[in-house]
Amino acid sequence: NAGVMQNPRHLVRRRGQEARLRCSPMKGHSHVYWYRQLPEEGLKFMVYLQKENIIDESGMPKERFSAEFPKEGPSILRIQQVVRGDSAAYFCASKSVAGGDYGYTFGSGTRLTVV
């Protein structure tokens, strides 16, 4: 009964490159949330997706950032032309439909470092 799986755990990119972060939700979970955490800060909401749908992307920068959750496969957070300010830990959480308000389970995160 695997939890929320994120990969890679650590990702180093040079400025201007693309970063792809993957999140496989818990089995049976069809809702995925992405959060960003800067050092010594709380998590900040970025985007909420269901299978093949973006439900709420109000926390995601309008440029360079995109997210998807295809019918098959993991959810992908994509950052194009990364800048140093993108360096952060990116966490994914999943939730089941039946979970109601409950059951937000987080992955271990991807730590992105832009050099």
Add this chain to the structure above:
Amino acid sequence: GESVGLHLPTLSVQEGDNSIINCAYSNSASDYFIWYKQESGKGPQFIIDIRSNMDKRQGQRVTVLLNKTVKHLSLQIAATQPGDSAVYFCAEKGGGSARQLTFGSGTQLTVLP
């Protein structure tokens, strides 16, 4: 915008003592609150939650208290252990159609031997 904040950024307690971590929230429409524990290099780990129609909920060694009048949330840890050392975050979910969580900035709990 709405925010969730913590009163103290750091808290040190002796092993075996009780710990109390506080949180103030500003969105009076929030209907669900969660406490998370985050150890270094790891993701947030669920500790306990409470809905807005309750004022107290107990788990194993942990209790969450909710005071909606002053918009205050607290986490009490009984008989604090070294393994409890971590950063603790409160998070709130806005009412209505809101789905995402808003996190506070965290309190670093250090358990002294």
